[in-house]
Amino acid sequence: MTEARAEISDGVVDLLGVLAYGELSAFDRLAEDARSAPTLAGRAALAAMAGAEIGHYEMLANHLHAHGASVEEAMQPFRKHVDAFQESTAPRTWLESLVKAYVVDNLAADLYRELSTVLDDEVRRLVLTVLDDTGHSAFAEREVAAAIEADSTQRDRLSLWSRRLLGEALTQAQYIVAERDGLAELIVAGSVDLSGIAALFRKLQQGHAKRMQVLGLG
């Protein structure tokens, strides 16, 4: 059992590391967006979501620590790509903030769910818990639907915005996969048809397209 505890592949450290930095980065984004909320209730709702991200971060950090890996070191390789994504997609309005949180959280959830098939039971349970919806999706869907109904020009603007978010996210994801061999191996191991990384990205795009229809932006 102690042997099993100690074993953790480079690919899994990478996976948990990019997930951890993603949570920390999402915390920042939500905390900042909370301040631009039009109501006190909206501010509290976003702050609570930020709090949930940090709870997840701590679970990942604890797991890495239990396996002798440092979360700070595990996150390090991903900072520049995640930060670049955040900088290239800084929301200018409250609605852009909400759509961004919705798009990114769901893309990340899809990505990790795809990869979870190659993880051992303990890590899979951890990843699925961490990706548990923090209540953001329902909140975003409600707010965005109300905004589109009130002003139909918002639809085109937000639809364009969601496409840009997807593009920037996939760009940074491609850089990461190109740089991190362990992570790339994990993806290839997880693909049933050997088409690997291209197939994964295609799946992510399809999931995104479906969600945009749900949101009224398809």
Add this chain to the structure above:
Amino acid sequence: MTEARAEISDGVVDLLGVLAYGELSAFDRLAEDARSAPTLAGRAALAAMAGAEIGHYEMLANHLHAHGASVEEAMQPFRKHVDAFQESTAPRTWLESLVKAYVVDNLAADLYRELSTVLDDEVRRLVLTVLDDTGHSAFAEREVAAAIEADSTQRDRLSLWSRRLLGEALTQAQYIVAERDGLAELIVAGSVDLSGIAALFRKLQQGHAKRMQVLGLG
């Protein structure tokens, strides 16, 4: 039992309201300070503290809701004073951030502990849980002690800073007490020697002075 659930005095709504807005405001402050942390570990530590504040906020909101009160309405009267305090004491350095968090959290804890004697069991337990140290004190003590040792000129600067924080906090607290009759009654009811509000403020100053000695800033 259902009767007791429904009963909640104006003073208690005020108390939980100012505590709730204090938590929301502390979340903002810690989330922003997290971004200026010199290390990724410091950033994660402050983000985790911010997450804890939001957990507390949710407990207070749930309690108010269970008693038929709205947390948004309960917070409203205190926004301007808490915001004024935050604006008049915006930290310019990482150390000022840490000292501020330390001073404010502990002042708030002292204040609510004093008032908890007049609360019923359920509210008292809630308040004491919410004021549970979120790990900030030990972290701040360690970081400040190390900074003072490395550069003794920091001692005078941070000592002055902590005095200013106390002064601004008591100023806003006095405004609040002057405006909120229910809260003032709660304080008077809680003072054993009838000296009431002045005695409470004196106690807070004494507690602050003791803590500053612990921190090496006395």
